Amino acid sequence: MQTFWRDLGSGVRQLGRQPIASFAAVLSLAAALGAGTLLFALLNTLLLSPVADIPRSDRLVDIGRTSQGQGFDTLSLPNLRDLREQLEAAQYVYGHSTSMASLETTNGPIRVAVRLVTGDYFEAMQQQPRLGRLLRADDDAPNAPERVAVIGAGAFERLYGNDPTALGRVLRVNGVDLEIVGITEPGFDHPGLGSATDLFVPMGLAGAFGRLPNEAVEHRGARWLFGGARLADGATLTGIDAELDTLGARLRDAWPDRNRQIGYRAEPMRAIPAPMRMPAGVFIGLLFALAGIVLLVATSNVAALLLARGETRRRELAMRFVLGARRGHLVRQLLIETLVLVGTAGAVGLLLASVGRSLLRQVDLPLPIPIDLGVDLAFSWPVVAFVLTGVLLATLLAGLMPAIRSTRMSPAAVLAASGNALAGQRSWFRLALTGGQVACSLVLLVMAGLFVHAIQRAGGIDPGFETESVYTADVDLRSPDFEGERAALIERYAAQLDADPMIESAGAAAVVPLTMSRMGFGGFISDSGELLDADVNVVGGRFFETLAIPVRGRVFDERDGAGAEAVAIINESLARRLAPDGEVLGRAFEFGEVEDSRPLRIVGVTPDGRYSRLSETGTSFLYLPLAQLPMGDVYMFIRSPAPFRDIADRLERLQRTIDPRLLPPRVQSLDEVARVALLPQRIAGVLAASLGVLGGLLTALGLYGMLSHLVASHTREVGVRLALGASPARIRRRLVWIWAARIHPNEALRYE
Numbered sequence: 001m002q003t004f005w006r007d008l009g010s011g012v013r014q015l016g017r018q019p020i021a022s023f024a025a026v027l028s029l030a031a032a033l034g035a036g037t038l039l040f041a042l043l044n045t046l047l048l049s050p051v052a053d054i055p056r057s058d059r060l061v062d063i064g065r066t067s068q069g070q071g072f073d074t075l076s077l078p079n080l081r082d083l084r085e086q087l088e089a090a091q092y093v094y095g096h097s098t099s100m101a102s103l104e105t106t107n108g109p110i111r112v113a114v115r116l117v118t119g120d121y122f123e124a125m126q127q128q129p130r131l132g133r134l135l136r137a138d139d140d141a142p143n144a145p146e147r148v149a150v151i152g153a154g155a156f157e158r159l160y161g162n163d164p165t166a167l168g169r170v171l172r173v174n175g176v177d178l179e180i181v182g183i184t185e186p187g188f189d190h191p192g193l194g195s196a197t198d199l200f201v202p203m204g205l206a207g208a209f210g211r212l213p214n215e216a217v218e219h220r221g222a223r224w225l226f227g228g229a230r231l232a233d234g235a236t237l238t239g240i241d242a243e244l245d246t247l248g249a250r251l252r253d254a255w256p257d258r259n260r261q262i263g264y265r266a267e268p269m270r271a272i273p274a275p276m277r278m279p280a281g282v283f284i285g286l287l288f289a290l291a292g293i294v295l296l297v298a299t300s301n302v303a304a305l306l307l308a309r310g311e312t313r314r315r316e317l318a319m320r321f322v323l324g325a326r327r328g329h330l331v332r333q334l335l336i337e338t339l340v341l342v343g344t345a346g347a348v349g350l351l352l353a354s355v356g357r358s359l360l361r362q363v364d365l366p367l368p369i370p371i372d373l374g375v376d377l378a379f380s381w382p383v384v385a386f387v388l389t390g391v392l393l394a395t396l397l398a399g400l401m402p403a404i405r406s407t408r409m410s411p412a413a414v415l416a417a418s419g420n421a422l423a424g425q426r427s428w429f430r431l432a433l434t435g436g437q438v439a440c441s442l443v444l445l446v447m448a449g450l451f452v453h454a455i456q457r458a459g460g461i462d463p464g465f466e467t468e469s470v471y472t473a474d475v476d477l478r479s480p481d482f483e484g485e486r487a488a489l490i491e492r493y494a495a496q497l498d499a500d501p502m503i504e505s506a507g508a509a510a511v512v513p514l515t516m517s518r519m520g521f522g523g524f525i526s527d528s529g530e531l532l533d534a535d536v537n538v539v540g541g542r543f544f545e546t547l548a549i550p551v552r553g554r555v556f557d558e559r560d561g562a563g564a565e566a567v568a569i570i571n572e573s574l575a576r577r578l579a580p581d582g583e584v585l586g587r588a589f590e591f592g593e594v595e596d597s598r599p600l601r602i603v604g605v606t607p608d609g610r611y612s613r614l615s616e617t618g619t620s621f622l623y624l625p626l627a628q629l630p631m632g633d634v635y636m637f638i639r640s641p642a643p644f645r646d647i648a649d650r651l652e653r654l655q656r657t658i659d660p661r662l663l664p665p666r667v668q669s670l671d672e673v674a675r676v677a678l679l680p681q682r683i684a685g686v687l688a689a690s691l692g693v694l695g696g697l698l699t700a701l702g703l704y705g706m707l708s709h710l711v712a713s714h715t716r717e718v719g720v721r722l723a724l725g726a727s728p729a730r731i732r733r734r735l736v737w738i739w740a741a742r743i744h745p746n747e748a749l750r751y752e
Helices: 002-017 019-048 077-086 153-160 203-209 237-254 274-312 314-322 327-361 381-407 411-416 428-459 486-499 572-578 644-658 670-677 679-713 715-723 728-741 745-751
Strands: 060-067 070-073 090-105 108-117 148-151 170-173 176-183 199-202 223-231 262-268 470-476 505-509 523-525 531-533 535-541 567-571 588-592 598-606 621-625 633-639 667-669
Touching: 019 274, 019 327, 019 381, 019 679, 060 237, 060 274, 070 274, 077 090, 077 223, 077 237, 090 203, 090 470, 108 203, 148 153, 170 199, 176 203, 199 203, 223 237, 237 262, 274 327, 274 381, 274 428, 274 679, 327 381, 428 679, 470 644, 470 670, 486 505, 486 535, 486 633, 486 644, 531 572, 535 633, 567 572, 572 598, 572 621, 633 644, 644 667, 667 670, 715 728
Parallel strands: 108 199, 148 176, 535 621, 567 598
Antiparallel strands: 060 070, 060 223, 060 262, 090 108, 090 170, 090 223, 148 199, 170 176, 470 633, 470 667, 505 535, 505 633, 523 531, 523 588, 567 621, 588 598
């Protein structure tokens, strides 16, 4: 142990003997270790570790719907109830869904984030109330005698200043009176990424708070809920998956038309929802690989420094050999000295990663709705273990070979040599370091270029509609106060926008494209009897004209009002599946699952487009008229050449004149929506480019260090040559040839 501390002190002294070189090596290695640590903390927090702040969160799982064994999607409420009643491997099974709602206050309506939850939700989360009580199973019934809500701790502070007398007050949300029966503990929210929840509302009120029509909430074809469960004691993920396979088969047998090819599976709950884990894992994995290459470059820089330092210390090491030191002891001493350097870099890298974590918390992502990340990139024991492992590996990679080479010598030959005679000798290891640094740098720059090129290509994808000079504004009509007048109000709104000279055209839709939102009411029954699921949007006004979507046939008009024949406009992918050998225009096909099967006549066909995200292709899609299916959550689409601020001001004034009960609109450019759809790729491109530049700089730093050491080792020779009349240019050329070609100094004469 005494020898270890003596070697450790020697390592600290070596750092001080060459402060500039040591500082450069520490800083380069710290930058690489810091980038890798931050990415590993992100990977560990979002994908590998159970969610934080929930008791025994390792027992929580997400439950999702599969189609033909693939995917992980939302559930219908009736199917979720069946799973809850029959799933023995789960202690609690719950469902939840988020929505924005209108809360009436003395200063006018304000927006609040509502989470619809089933009765077992808080028991599954093992939560206790801060005040009052939490939601129970009897609150979840559609005909519950009382309409209640639990307010989140953040909203409790914001709206009531933590006044305990708020308990028992009645809130009017979306036209529904809700009594506050409890307040959650500070810091509690649904685990993972998403908007902070203001109100927790029983699932029985889904018709007033969800996006779906009231009649669709209880249908098996309306799949809109996120499912989850807490495993029973002794149950495993494999066991619940096997039971879900069996229950899925039972549901397919009981309701074959509504559960065809549908199954269920469970995934451990993580901060990122299960459907997003694969792309998120690939995204972080690629960045992690780039950070690993940067770490290799930085490690090779340290190895080059140690190799050069070993060359200058060969006389010292030879003298220690003569005095009786063993080679193993010298190798150990050099490795401990390397550990001091790399350990210092690891500590600095951890500090840099901590600074990076603080900067990430302050990043304001350009999203239409403020997102609470809901996770803390904690530097837990796995992250510390990652740093320690990185330090040890870097120590071995950077220090072992230089230590072996520095102690592989003939002491007599070294002591007899004058100066540093070996500095210009051929060195395959130094050559490998140089080549490896350049190769890694090229890989980083090429991968960064590929990322940037992919972003450019994604930005050039045609989504099937025009986004330029188009704006969206939300209109919340879910309150029962608007019951029976939703369609008429939207048509009046669109007509007033059309009459405005600033606006070219206006329409309405229930879903904004490219926002990851999807809506489904069931599917068509094809000529062959196959049930064809399809995503849906409900539109009104001059929607197709506003987004410049071409329609073969006709668009919706006054003929498609309430009580008229049910009609639809479909895309080409769905048309090909409905009638592979014939024409669909004018034909009526059975459309089921939301209601008992009913005929829908196809009046128009549109080209395929990108609906929920830019990466999708071949999605079956149909449009339904808003007049026949009034929706509570609607977005206006406005085409205008006017600036954004003028449009936003005009819409706010117009909406107040149409109905003062409406919330002020949130106006957004559809161009910005399309750019937000590319946000993950843009972030990846920026990070990849940053890592590429960092790798290039580290490579340049390493090559500069190796060349400067070569020049320093030839100082005496340079002085002699200058004294004998050699020109500086000729000496520079000689040194460059020695370094670049790795040839013997005597052979360099041929190239001068």
